[in-house]
């Protein structure tokens with residue numbers, strides 16, 4: 037009799053523990069789930085019409101950082117969706133492409149230290165995409181500020197002066213001009229200074245860790261990527277995002293008309309838009 041009692045009580049405890057585990061797991065998954073998928077399913081349908089209308093306006097754009105991990109996917113996405121009649125890459129070196137899809141690209145090779153001398157490269161584009169950036173480890177503190185603030189800011193100024201109405205900036209999760217972390221502070225400062233230029237439309241994208249198989253060695257980023265890749269296999273997170281999702285979001289968002297001139301897309305907003313629109 038006592039053996040049966042013991043068995044029942046053990047089974048009861050095990051079931052209780054199992055229930056708690058299941059409830060906690062479900063809560064975690066719900067917490068990290070992307071909100072409101074229905075909204076974006078219908079957006080995917082509208083997107084086709086928006087693309088068609090946009091295409092007919094024969095607009096042109098430029099990309100800064102088209103050789104980088106995000107920039108190259110933004111370029112690929114723009115070509116695949118054929119939204120612009122002219123795409124210009126502005127960079128510090130000439131890029132070579134094998135694929136025929138890239139044959140009509142215009143390339144402007146500039147010296148970012150003397151950008152005023154290259155103002156013409158920024159003239160006449162309707163939309164600008166900025167995926168420029170470096171790291172402190174690669175360029176040192178001064179070099180990082182030069183690229184992520186000075187080059188980005190000057191490019192935005194020249195684009196505004198050259199007639200661009202839209203500017204899309206790839207910034208970073210946690211960007212904050214008051215931050216005590218240099219990276220986040222610089223990102224926040226450049227975000228705010230570009231807003232003051234007064235583009236008709238200014239979109240700031242704040243992705244978390246970019247999930248990408250980067251050729252270049254960046255140990256800290258590699259570690260973060262491994263961690264978040266494993267985690268995002270079971271659920272999406274607000275901390276990391278695959279590069280193609282960022283690129284899709286940047287391109288799709290170009291077609292939308294938000295109420296505000298300036299909008300900030302946090303990691304989850306980018307994930308929702310990038311995964312659902314323009315499939």
Ligand SMILES: NC(=O)c1ccc[n+]([C@@H]2O[C@H](COP(=O)([O-])OP(=O)(O)OC[C@H]3O[C@@H](n4cnc5c(N)ncnc54)[C@H](OP(=O)(O)O)[C@@H]3O)[C@@H](O)[C@H]2O)c1
Pocket residue numbers: 100101102103104105106107127128129148167168169170183184206207208209242243244245246247257
């Ligand atoms: N990595 C992440 O996890 C992460 C997360 C959130 C936000 N972000 C931000 O997202 C943006 C894009 O990141 P990514 O990883 O896609 O970029 P990336 O692969 O590092 O590419 C950076 C681009 O900037 C250009 N660039 C770098 N240094 C330059 C310099 N001194 N002069 C001129 N051009 C220069 C590169 O040109 P070359 O090919 O000629 O070097 C390249 O086109 C960056 O602003 C980054 O801070 C990154």
